Amino acid sequence: MPRPTYNDILPSASSALGLTFDKEVGRNMNLDVLDVSIFDGHSVLPANRISIRDGIITEIGSGPAVDPSEHTITATGKLITPGFVDAHVHTTFGGQESLACDLSEAQGLEASLEVIRDYVTATAASTATAAGTTDVNWVTGGGWSMADFPGGAPTAVILDELSPDRPVILLSADHHSAWVNTQAMDLAGIDASTPTPPGGVIEKDEAGAPTGCLHESAMDLVSAHVPTASDADIRAGLLAGQSSLHAFGVTAWMDAIVGDYSGHRSPFDTYVEAEDSGDLTAEVVGSLWWPRDVEDIDAQVAALLDQRRTHGGFRTTSVKFMLDGIVESRTAAMSAEYSCACGGFGTSYFTREHLHRAFAALDAAGFDIHCHAIGDAANRAALDAFESIGGSETTGDRERRHHIAHVQVVDPVDIPRFAQLGITANLQALWACHDHQLLDLNLPYLGSERSRWLYPFKSFADAGTHLAMGSDWPVSTPNPWEAIHVAVNRSHPDAGDPAPLLPEQAIDLITALRAYTSGSAHLLRSGANGTIRTGQIANLALASDNPFDLDPGSLAEVHNEMTIAGGRIVHDATTAERQS
Numbered sequence: 001m002p003r004p005t006y007n008d009i010l011p012s013a014s015s016a017l018g019l020t021f022d023k024e025v026g027r028n029m030n031l032d033v034l035d036v037s038i039f040d041g042h043s044v045l046p047a048n049r050i051s052i053r054d055g056i057i058t059e060i061g062s063g064p065a066v067d068p069s070e071h072t073i074t075a076t077g078k079l080i081t082p083g084f085v086d087a088h089v090h091t092t093f094g095g096q097e098s099l100a101c102d103l104s105e106a107q108g109l110e111a112s113l114e115v116i117r118d119y120v121t122a123t124a125a126s127t128a129t130a131a132g133t134t135d136v137n138w139v140t141g142g143g144w145s146m147a148d149f150p151g152g153a154p155t156a157v158i159l160d161e162l163s164p165d166r167p168v169i170l171l172s173a174d175h176h177s178a179w180v181n182t183q184a185m186d187l188a189g190i191d192a193s194t195p196t197p198p199g200g201v202i203e204k205d206e207a208g209a210p211t212g213c214l215h216e217s218a219m220d221l222v223s224a225h226v227p228t229a230s231d232a233d234i235r236a237g238l239l240a241g242q243s244s245l246h247a248f249g250v251t252a253w254m255d256a257i258v259g260d261y262s263g264h265r266s267p268f269d270t271y272v273e274a275e276d277s278g279d280l281t282a283e284v285v286g287s288l289w290w291p292r293d294v295e296d297i298d299a300q301v302a303a304l305l306d307q308r309r310t311h312g313g314f315r316t317t318s319v320k321f322m323l324d325g326i327v328e329s330r331t332a333a334m335s336a337e338y339s340c341a342c343g344g345f346g347t348s349y350f351t352r353e354h355l356h357r358a359f360a361a362l363d364a365a366g367f368d369i370h371c372h373a374i375g376d377a378a379n380r381a382a383l384d385a386f387e388s389i390g391g392s393e394t395t396g397d398r399e400r401r402h403h404i405a406h407v408q409v410v411d412p413v414d415i416p417r418f419a420q421l422g423i424t425a426n427l428q429a430l431w432a433c434h435d436h437q438l439l440d441l442n443l444p445y446l447g448s449e450r451s452r453w454l455y456p457f458k459s460f461a462d463a464g465t466h467l468a469m470g471s472d473w474p475v476s477t478p479n480p481w482e483a484i485h486v487a488v489n490r491s492h493p494d495a496g497d498p499a500p501l502l503p504e505q506a507i508d509l510i511t512a513l514r515a516y517t518s519g520s521a522h523l524l525r526s527g528a529n530g531t532i533r534t535g536q537i538a539n540l541a542l543a544s545d546n547p548f549d550l551d552p553g554s555l556a557e558v559h560n561e562m563t564i565a566g567g568r569i570v571h572d573a574t575t576a577e578r579q580s
């Protein structure tokens with residue numbers, strides 16, 4: 001019998017278009033996982049064994065296998081789930097950052113400064129790897145937290161002391177701001193006379209001098225001078241990112257920006273090469289980037305069609321629109337002014353008319369549309385544009401997977417529209433707690449009424465909205481169990497204020513698990529991920545505990561012990577328990 005591939009088990013709509021991907025998966029990977037609780041992507045099964053032969057799930061049953069494998073894991077008290085599907089992540093950016101000056105694990109300003117100091121010292125002798133454009137040895141990286149600085153804005157003075165001789169650019173954890181030193185600003189020609197670029201903010205002091213923090217499009221003023229990453233850098237980033245995600249039990253993801261973006265080169269070619277070489281062990285859908293300055297919509301759609309891949313382990317069936325910025329820098333698009341002295345309505349990157357025309361053209365071309373929307377006006381603009389194209393319903397043989405990621409501030413009147421229009425809410429649940437960023441840089445700007453509209457997960461669920469989940473790593477940790485903890489508790493063990501954020505918006509464990517598995521797999525149009533069924537390529541994650549037996553307040557302590565992706569074991573911390 002021919003072995004299944006990703007194509008064989010994709011929805012039938014895909015198989016008419018000529019298959020190219022038939023790489024064998026997991027041959028010789030035979031395993032019985034015994035005495036384990038099983039969540040199949042929808043519910044907990046009345047079974048306690050999963051048998052895998054040659055990388056394929058061959059049986060879900062109870063008791064010993066009829067024809068036992070020589071490899072077994074006894075997983076008493078643990079839960080096996082489909083591999084997690086991260087519906088919004090920047091894997092190559094995260095991987096590249098983890099290999100650069102990586103502040104994402106540093107807790108607090110002092111720890112961050114220590115990391116920068118060490119990195120500057122360790123890389124002092126290396127030369128920039130750019131394609132001959134400059135000899136300047138930049139310090140690049142990111143992951144700093146706005147909550148560590150007054151007003152969310154760090155200053156060049158701090159970096160000048162740590163790196164007096166080399167230009168520095170460090171992106172914030174959310175990638176919407178850049179912290180630069182004086183040398184970087186000098187190279188970019190930024191001074192008091194530099195006008196504010198459209199869609200950007202240059203932080204300035206009272207005298208009008210730039211202070212070293214750039215938001216949104218203003219980041220490009222400096223990043224344009226940074227040598228772009230080499231092919232080898234991006235490839236190393238993808239492989240490092242993939243290992244990190246596998247370690248957390250993630251076996252499939254939607255890369256939320258595949259295109260040139262803010263100094264990052266598109267990872268498109270890297271994904272294609274990694275799939276061809278067999279190094280891509282996850283199933284990936286790339287969201288092709290829709291630039292902010294598109295004038296000729298038809299030409300842009302044609303360019304994206306040239307990059308469309310509808311088959312195999314790396315597909316590009318989705319297009320990404322970033323409708324607005326973020327609340328922290330008052331660039332999220334609001335229908336009423338921000339509740340601070342600075343006021344303003346935030347930034348809308350696209351006109352209504354542009355969105356309606358672009359969505360119509362992409363929908364007609366068969367693309368799924370993936371929106372970043374934070375502010376209530378951005379969420380409404382996305383919904384209005386989806387409504388103008390008839391929503392995301394199945395029509396004829398065309399199934400749509402349009403969705404809105406982040407859904408941070410949503411006017412209650414718009415909540416029913418998601419389900420009515422068939423639009424999936426793609427939740428970054430980790431953010432729905434009283435962390436410092438929310439306390440210091442969201443609530444004061446939102447004011448009391450809008451602060452009650454934050455992350456309305458339960459209202460979405462009650463309205464019948466299709467839910468997916470993702471991490472937005474490297475913006476925040478890709479650990480699904482921490483996100484699920486917050487979805488269920490509306491608090492996080494490390495949050496600044498342990499009080500739950502709008503506890504009435506908590507969802508239950510099974511709803512959260514469904515969103516992070518089958519819910520996200522729906523957006524990827526995956527038949528191989530998000531569920532556990534016989535005949536599928538094994539994509540599985542084994543948790544350290546059975547979370548259904550735990551106090552909900554302990555969910556964040558659950559950790560991933562083993563990951564099987566594409567029929568192969570790609571992460572294994574269980575060897576001590578393995579009998580073979």
Ligand SMILES: [Zn+2]
Binds near residue numbers: 372373406
């Ligand atoms: Zn985003």
Ligand SMILES: [Zn+2]
Binds near residue numbers: 472
């Ligand atoms: Zn993102």
